[in-house]
Each structure stands twice: as structure tokens, then as C-alpha cells.
Amino acid sequence: MKALNLAALAALALPCALATPSLAAAPTETFVEIPGGPAPLKGTLLSPAGARGGPVVVILAGSGPTDRDGNSPLGVKASTYRLLAEGLADQGIASIRVDKRGMFASGPAAADPNAVTVDILAADALAWAAKARAETGAPCAWLAGHSEGALVALIAGQDNTGVCGLILLSGAGRPIGDVLREQLKANPANAALLPQALAAIDALEAGKDVDTTGMPPALLGLFHKAIQGFWRAEMAYDPADLIAAYKGPVMILQGSTDIQVSIEDANRLKAAQPAARLVVLDGVNHVLKVAPADRGPNVAAYADPSLPLAPGVVSAIADFIRAQKGTN
Secondary structure (H helix, E strand, O other): OOOOOOOOOOHHHOOOOOOOOOOOOEEEEEEEOOOOOOOOOEEEEEOOOOOOOEEEEEEEEOOOOOOOOOOEEOOOOOOOHHHHHHHHHHOEEOOOOOOOOOHHHHHOOOHHHOOOOHHHHHHHHHHHHHHHHHHHHOEEEEEEEEHHHHHHHHHHOOOOEEEEEEEEEOOOOOHHHHHHHHHHHHHHHHHHHHHHHHHHHHHOOOOOOOOOOOOOHHHHHOOOOOHHHHHHHEEEEOOOHHHOOOOEEEEEEEOOOOOOHHHHHHHHHHHHHOOOEEEEOOOOOOOOOOOOOOHHHHHHHHOOOOOOOOOHHHHHHHHHHOOOOOHH
């Protein structure tokens, strides 16, 4: 809603009898949790006023230590998921955004966060979908996965119970091994590390361990022994195969200046599931902000909390959800 210009109103010296515009009630924010084994999994429900029984979206985070708002101690401060939830609420759509098992407020739910594979996250996504239905009265819940969360949504969607459909945001259309190779090659600073990095990816895809003895610190964070099991589990999936097998409505949203996932990924997903709706937003990066293709300013947008979501992100999602008759 556009802010009132109080100074302009005062200058007009309108009569006191002028009616004051009514303001829409703000959405309600509620902290929610579900059983998580040793400890609960925790998230935030944002409910528009009067939206009981309307559509609800479960927002699934991307890779690494990414919290429910879309931020990370590794320098990401884009707040993409919080902004998405707020934008959807303005459109009358409720959402639950969550801390992944083993991370942040959901940390105690996993003794070792590195052992939380995409299969476990997919099972948690279905549990959150059930919670979303119970909290809002919706007949089903949408799964909106960002980046790695798109793969989690695709895996969860193979059991479509209580799921309206999938919204894939900046999601890879190829196995993660192929994505890693491309990302490593795209950064000129990695040139000297490429032989060792590519050999490590080949080994993990083959189900083998990677010997990290003497591995440079720049690579050790990517291939540390503690996370090799996670990589092997994720490398077993091809997103194109998963989307081809999915029977519900799917939306694929991709930015043209995403330097982590490409339009080719989105096109591969679309080719595997021709019924899916594909939306490509020009000049939008991986965290769904307006940014140029140039790597420096593109990455800088990840750390700028003042940047809003790119125009068209929320409206594309909301319009797609509303268009799906019988699922909301």
C-alpha cells in the first residue's frame, strides 16, 4: 500500500469531515514447530488477515547454513525468504519459512547437521506441509524451494500427499555434480584448483570417498570428509527425472543474471515436464534481486539487505497459485 503523504494532505487544508482511508490489517506472525526427533523443528508462519482456508506456501531454503529468512553467516544477507513471505502475505497467501534440521533454531534436532541429507530434508518438508495445512485450514500446501531447496521440493513431491504443487526458484536442472563443475570453472580464481576439484566430484559421483590429505583450504570446505556423505546422497538425483515423474502443477522461476544456476537449467526442467509454467525474469540474480551479470556487483547483491525482491517475483508466484483451480 502506498504511504500517505501527510504534508500534502495538510497543505490542502481539507475539512475535518473528510473520511480517513481504512488500512488493511497487518499479517500475523506466529512461531511454529513440529516434532523433529531429539528436538523440534522450528519456523515462522505469516498469515494474512482473513486468509483462513486460503493457499499456504512452505518455503524451503537453499544449501549450507541458510536460515529461514534466507540469510547465512557466510555473508548472505539478502533476506530473500522473509521478503518472499511478506510479499505473498500482501497477496493474501500464507507461508511457513523454516530453519532446516540441524541449523539455527532447529539445530538441536540433529546431532550432526552434516548428516542431514536431501532425503531427510524432503521428509521434513512433507511434515511442514502437514503443519501448514493444520495451521491454516488449507486443503493442501505448496512447496516453494529455492536453489538446493528446489531439489528438496522435487524429492518431497514424489510423495504428493497433501501437496498442492511445486514452485522451483533458481533450481538446478542438472545433477549437482554438473552444477558444481560449472560453478568452479566460472570463477577464474579457481583455475589452479580445478584438476583436484573435478577429480573429487568424479569420485563422489562414483560413490567413493575423497582423500582430502593436503587438500588446499579453498577446496577443503567443499569436500571435507564430514560432508562427503551429503554430497553422495545429493549426486544420486537428476532434477529432470524427478520433475518428469511429478504429476502436480509446477512453476519454474529463473533469473537471467543468475551466476549459480542458468537459464539452461530452467529449460532442461521445462523440457522434462512440458506442462510446467516457466517464468524467466530479466536482470534477476540467484537470490531473486535485480543485479547485472557482472560477477562483482551480482555477488554484492547477496549481502545487501536493503534491496527488495525483483519486480515480478511475488506476482508471478501468486498468479500461478491462484490460477490452479481445485488446489487452494
